[in-house]
Amino acid sequence: MAMVVTExxxxxxxxxxxxxxxxxxxxxxQSMVFIDPEECIECWACVSECPTESIFQQxxxxxxxxxxxxxxxxxxxxxxKISEKQxxxxx
Ligand code: SF4
Ligand code: SF4
Numbered sequence: 001m002a003m004v005v006t007e008x009x010x011x012x013x014x015x016x017x018x019x020x021x022x023x024x025x026x027x028x029x030q031s032m033v034f035i036d037p038e039e040c041i042e043c044w045a046c047v048s049e050c051p052t053e054s055i056f057q058q059x060x061x062x063x064x065x066x067x068x069x070x071x072x073x074x075x076x077x078x079x080x081k082i083s084e085k086q087x088x089x090x091x
Pocket of ligand 2: 003020021022023024025026035039040041042043044045046047
């Protein structure tokens, strides 16, 4: 069961999450990051690194953010991988 990045990530991109991922699952969209569900090994390392608590296990994504489950899958296919920390877009 993969992890899913949800709405609080939008506009942030602190990217604390990407550096701890051992499987390079993260992809960089314009305003947030996405996790490739095919690559996530469910190690939970990223969850506690995210300062905005954006990352949930797929089964635990709050109802209002269920669209993010398919969005992560779709956007991970389209966006380039990111595995190094970047300066935040806004704080
Ligand atoms: S640390 Fe959290 S808010 Fe920041 S890019 Fe990663 S998932 Fe998004
Ligand atoms: S749970 Fe582990 S493998 Fe999955 S995205 Fe987070 S850090 Fe990467």
